[in-house]
Amino acid sequence: MDQRLEVFLKVIEKKNFSKAAEELHMTQPAVSQYIRSLEETTGVKLLERTNKYVRLNKAGEIVYHHAIEIKELYAKMNHLLDDLTNKASGSIAIGASYTFGEYLLPQIIAEAKEQFPDIKPTVTIGNTTTIAGLVLSHQLDVGIVEGHFKGVQELKTEPFAEDRMFVVAAADHPLVQRTKPIKVKELIEETWILRELGSGTREASEAVFKKFSILPPSLMHFSSTQPIKAMVEAGMGISLVSEWAIQKELRYGDLKVLNVEGLPYTRDFSIVTRSPFQTKALSAFLDLLKNHKELTDFKIL
Template identity: 65%
Template sequence: MDQSLNVFVTVAEKKNFSRAAEELHMTQPAVSQYIRSLEETMDVRLLERTNKYVRLTKAGEIVYHHAKEIVGLYGRMHHLVNDLSHEASGQLSIGASYTFGEYVLPHILARLLEIYPLIKPDVRIGNTAEIADLIMSRQLDVGIVEGRFKENRQLTAQAFAEDQMILIASAKHPLTLKEGAINWQRLAEQTWIIREEGSGTREAVEAVFDRYSISPVRSMQFSSTQPIKEAVEAGLGISLLSKWAVQKEIRYGDLVQLPVEGLPFIRQFSIVTSSQYQTKALKVFLELLLNNRELTLFRKSNGI
């Protein structure tokens, strides 16, 4: 692989020649020479440089996007060839949407590393749309996402586990005092705390709104699950979240599951991949997920 591409990607991400040189174990003049060589080859300036910053030009953004993919493909090729004669080891880039990534994946990884200590997981947490984009650009080996996922020629998805979405409120919320199931019209009058567009959790909330023909009078939006739980606990409103995500708060009485007809809402966790070629590290990780033994043990131990 052309070393100048790797140097360029590092400079673009570090936004500084000195930090890039340190990362690459090179001298700063050597880094500068690689960048000049690449710019001469491309016949265009790729970086804007001043004493205060280094940033990509428009051409640089295009080159960075493709260089990142090339560097990733080269590393994956190296791992695949190395796998032919070695045990499962090396880098494993995993993407996960927030619910699975924050509340379930750590337990799966603990089991993976117990069995295969030479694997080096690198985890990226994002919403479903972000993870799909990173897999398509070859920056991730595998993604675990929630909700519906539209397959295409580049990506394939396989459902492997169910997720229960429940309605939660603060232990002091007036709805927790109501006996029996709460009707949907009453829920439409509440403030709903929801995730951002592109999130699998947001998709589930909108599916529930559509199913029961409600349009809440007020809503607040957050970009991850933890602040939503904090907002609900503070009494700002109610929210539909995965049971995986709120098990501890319910157990300790900080949050309460509201009794609502038609809930829990069931959705799927899916494994998303982009290539027929898989490293041994990826294969054993997928086997662990599809086996579901660890998920079953985790579910039982947490009352899910």
């Protein structure tokens, strides 16, 4: 990778020439020379500099965005070359949407580290749209998401496991004792506690509303599943959640699944990648993921 880009990225990271020089074990004039050379090559000024700050201008933002991608691609290239002769090792940047990332991924990574101790996974958790965007920009090697995203032809999406979703309520909710199936239309006046737009779980809720032609007037929104479960447990409303997210609450009786006609709602967990090439470390992780026993065999509901 062009050392001028490495120096440029470090200056932006540290927001200071002298701190970047210290980190790179260079002199400050040398750092300045690298930045000046990069600006001469690109033909534009990239940084706004004063005694107090260093920040990107518009041209600098363009170079910074692509320099990040170049750095990721360069590292991936070296990993692929190393893999020609070496065993599965090195870093894997993994992204996961909240349901999978919070409730399933930790165990899978623990097993991956046990089987392949030389791999070094890092994990980013976000909603489905965020994770897909990070894979697209080469900041993640792989994303594991639920739901769908549109208009991203560069990404390869591969479903690998099924997820079932149920409507849950507090243990003392009046509908919990109903033995006769509840029609979804009976739930229209309930307060629905949902995830934010852009999440796979929110997409599933919207799909259920559309399928049964309902539009609940009372909605609440949260950016993760944990506060949603707490709100439902406190009797503040109901929610549609993955069975993987409620195993502990069902075991202890804090939440109950409502017997709703036409449910559970099923969706896929999918693997999202961009590059057609995979390091040995990533291939080993994906093989473990696709054949993970808990996903293929075990269900609690």
